[in-house]
Amino acid sequence: MRFGIAVFPGTWSDRDCAHAVGLDGHQAVMLWHKDRELHGVDCVILPGGFSYGDYLRCGAVARFAPLMESVADFARRGGLVWGICNGFQILCEAHLLPGALLRNASLQFRCAPAWLRVDTTESPFTASCRVGDVLQIPVSHGEGRYVADQATLDQLEREERVLFRYTRPDGGPVGAASPNGSLRDIAGIVNHDGNVLGMMPHPERACEPLLGSADGMRLFRSVARSMEREGTAAGVG
């Protein structure tokens, strides 16, 4: 499989994502922000970082990058787009996902282990998980508090588009231990068609037991397995 990894100036999880993708022998293709070419990749990852410095709202400048036109087009045609951390922020700014990511409730940056409960496996991103699985995947962000209006939140739940919620390690409600105070403890959501995922936690940092958790690998494997089964790439590449 070929994972395209977007590189904006200020992106820093690009190399981590490439490393994670390589662990299972998949190919990482770096996609430069000034280019429009996606090089026929099967899935586009928008990685973490501070794109263009994020001196404005996070992701607000990146959405205008030439690359993002191609990514939006790719997404419209059903291609898998996976926004992680800053990538999630960019997807919200680009209106490929609803809602917004505000300053953490603590008003501070948080880098810490987090536990995510998988709420649906009817998604190419979680196909290798089971509903209720608790994945240990770290967060590292200053602006990850997911917000949207009530109607949007209800719709997300109704359509089973909340893939991940912050929980306690035992799967119980996270309560005050939430890393950012997201509404309804939302950690990751997909778009209406289910092919665009945004999540604040960093699965690429949880792919090897040596680093404390390999749970993130299950998401990369889900994507790979879905692609193999569906051959979506042929349709949109």
Place this chain on the structure above:
Amino acid sequence: MAVSGAAAPAQLPDAGVLAEVALSADEYRLAVRRLERAPSEVELGVIGALWSEHCGYKTSKPLLGRLPTRGPGVLQGPGENAGAVDIGEGLAVVFKIESHNHPSAIEPYQGAATGVGGILRDVFTMGARPVALLDSLRFGPHDEPRQRWLCDGVVAGIGGYGNCIGVPTVGGEIYFDDSYRHNCLVNAMCVGVIEHSRLTRASAAGPGNPVLLVGADTGRDGIHGATFASVELDESSEERRPAVQVGNPFLEKCLMEACLELAGDPRVVAVQDLGAAGLASSTAELAHRGGCGIEVDVAQVSRRERGMTAYEVMLSESQERMLLVVQAGAEDAVRAVFDRWDLHSDIVGRITDTARLVVRDGDAVVCDLPLEMLIDEVPLRHPASRPPAATPALLAHDPLAERPPWPAGEALLRLLGSPNIGSRRPIFRRYDHQVGDDTVIAPGADAALLRIKETSLALALTTDGNARYGVLDPRRGAAIAVAEAARNLSALGAEPVAVTNCLNFGNPEKPEVFWQLQQAVEGMSEACEALGTPVVSGNVSLYNDTTGVSIDPTPVIGMVGRLEDARRHVRAALAAPGDSVALVGPIAAELGGSEYQRLAHAVNAGPRPELDLGLEARVQALVRAAVAAGLLHSAHDCAEGGLAVALAESAILGGLGCRLELAEAEASGPPSQGAGILFGESQSRFVISYSGESALQLAQLAQEHRVPFRVLGTVGGDRIVIGQIVDVSLADARTAYDDALTGPATATVGHG
């Protein structure tokens, strides 16, 4: 060559002019004699900057020669932007620590942020990708609101820069003490990794080669930063806020990626970052290292604001700038790399064979100085040296004769709740400590551990320093800093490799301070020699005084260790019920300089802990051997708070209690005998745990290494029990430990 703006030679400039460039009248006269004319305005600024303590080490240079800087693995010792040491597999680790104390005392966020930015540049200038940052911080008492404000600003600044640029902050240390109330310390360390063949030096070559200035435009920020760092702070220091630079981590991220793309490229002859004293020092040092001369035209330098003089352009400390010497003809190709990252570059000059620094402003020559004079002929100061008069009285104090104010269990909880001991999580969770995907052991342990991808290797990293011992005996204090840093690395199983140091001291023109500095360098040298860890880079921060009061002598050690197999490490946390707990190293009752003494008696007096460097080396070798043989389930070094705190920390981290016996703590003796055994900070010790089947082998190993080995008890339960004198619940211990840095500010003495 006629230099414009030169004054008449006989005339001594205004005292204000000399003060601005931090030169004495004698130093000015020396410059005039050397030049056989009066220096121009620009020349005076350049001389002042390069002869400052910060750039020229005019006080510390004669002492620093004592430090051991050679070793079999050393690829680059002091004198470059950072040190470099071989770690095998064709790789080198590149690292350095540097202070940003004065800027942080005035403007904590930007002072700390630009400290991080500067140390990152030192490492990627050499072509190495930065893989880790560490920070050693000192503030006044934690219960004072102003100190919290400073601490919060510094932590935010470190995170703001490091998180944005995407280099993990994996460790460091923080202490609160009266001594730093008016002069906080912010030391930042950066560690990078590179293939030997790509190591880039900052040594110019090839007369005629163009000089490229890349990155940020040049503004008026930070003018005289180097000289500002070389004088004492006083009430007017707040007005010097313009001398503090403002950081742009996004720009530096782009600069870093572009420079790393060019690392090892033969078209790039040399790279030098712009730090203290900006273009003045970077051009001079770059050319002088290569035995060349250099000529720059300030008119070619892109400016952030109009009307800047040549003087301001040369001395600006605008951040995120880099100087490159490029092969003639390769300018366009090299500039294309920077263009791709949307970075501005100017050709500002060329390398010459004159051994002079010539600065033009268009057609006018405004500076023409011999490089030898600027760098090799820095007028050294040899201040008087004298031990502080109060020291003998301090040393005569007998801490064991004091009556303990608390039972041992309560003392343990108070120590765990001390801001100098308790959990650092409220700080390190604000730093991205994982980006890069290499962090095996995150902050909160004895040392951080980072694996190196595509190898089996890992790097262990730590910073250490304890000024309380230094007050009593600066020589021993510095040696202990080295020993403890090495112990932190050995606790994981890593072999200490090399050292970077930051010497934070007061005004060396005071004989007592200079004596402390001399003693500390001696102690540091002795310990580095004994433990086989050469000093490959470092920084000196003097004049840490405010309104005449000096900080306690604070040598900070940054140390890098190497682990052959990243998987073969242990942590500090107790691992399994039923395991045995043992102490490796001596049992003694030494309370002088301890955290217990500060909390219980609010003094720092008495004999400082003993340090037998031979025993230290053997104890550490034993622990490393035991880790390598897979015999240990945990290892934790005994530091502040002594044996009892080390045991409690291992218990808290592992979520497991322990039941131990320590007869010496209950034996009859002077009033504080028990406290001394439990909380004294005797050196060369580890608390370890292991399963029963390893016991025999461990005891044998200890005997082979001639190291005291004492079984204390077993892991289990939910209480920490030591004989009849300590019995606290794990939950209480954890609460005290976790809340140490989050409790409310209680003191009302705000501004100072």
